[in-house]
Amino acid sequence: MATGLLALLDDVPAIAKLAAASLDDVAAQTAKAGAKAAGVVIDDAAVTPRYVVGLSPARELPIIAKIALGSLKNKLLFLLPACIFLGYFAPWAITPLLMVGGVYLCYEGAEKLYEAIAPHDAHKHEAAVLGTSDPVALENQKVAGAIRTDFILSAEIMTLTLANVATSNIYRQSAVLASVGILITLAVYGVVALIVKADDVGLALARSSTGIVRALGRSLVVGVPVSLNILATIGTAAMLWVGGSILVHGLAELGFHGTEHFIDEIAEGVSAASAYLTGVLHWTTTSAIQAGLAILIGGTAILLVHASAPLISRLRPKSATHI
DSSP states (O other), X not given: OHHHHHHHHHHHHHHHHHHHHHHHHHHHHXXXXXXXXXXXXXXXXXXXXXXXXXXXXXXXXXXXXXXXXXXXXXIIIIIHHHHHHHHHHOGGGHHHHHHHHHHHHHHHHHHHHHHHHOHHHHHXXXXXXXXXXXXXXXXXHHHHHHHHHHHHHHHHHHHHHHHHTTTSOHHHHHHHHHHHHHHHHHHHHHHHHHHHHHHHHHHXXXXXXXXXXXXXXXXXXXXXXXXXXXXHHHHHHHHHHHHHHHHHHHHHHTTOOHHHHHHHHHHHHHHTTOSSSHHHHHHHHHHHHHHHHHHHHHHHHHHHHHHHHHHHHHHSOGGGGGO
């Protein structure tokens, strides 16, 4: 008995080293996968602030908190198990599902563009689709819309992460997916919260300080609303670009390479115009064409949704207008 206990104690350091090595490996893979998803993370951070633009300052942080909680649920309760399941049993289904999400991003982005060009008609469209004018219900609808958009962007992040740990066992895949999901959510919504409340910080500095600090506070008070509007515009562009990119790459994954090759040929021709900005011109041209494609698809989706709005209104439970 004592010999067995001593043998077990001898094994403890080895087990600890193995566990530490495993944790280090998970941390390294988490960092690598997070870096690969950086582009989508930036898009996610740009998209979110537009949901609080124009709302009462008192509701900004509660709304961001609701969206952040919904984002965590998206990643940990839905996407993580779905990625593991699909990765093992139906990897062929991942691309079509992402493409469905891409169409939704195209719709969201085109709707915001529509709102910027024709605000009155866009508000009529939104009222027809949402079926409510109650402020609390509208806020709940905006939060729900933000969480749906986050779901698509999160699915892209989690899929990119899964691709980087595809050869690992299921336990390591789960650990890396969970780590990336939690860290990215905290980073994105932490930054968004700082951005939207920066004007309050500026107001406090302007009231309680003097000299350079007061000037900084005043510049924050004036500059943050402008920055939020600019960020909202970038968020709309990001949704269109990501939506179009998902669809173009999805078609290529399914064997339809024509669209991707056509865009690449145009981008190559434009980038050849400069010997110094080749990469920038190629990316900008590719993104612009993908966004243009997204506008066409999103505009078509808006027309279809608007045409079906009366049917949606009839099918919607009466209680839905009293959320």
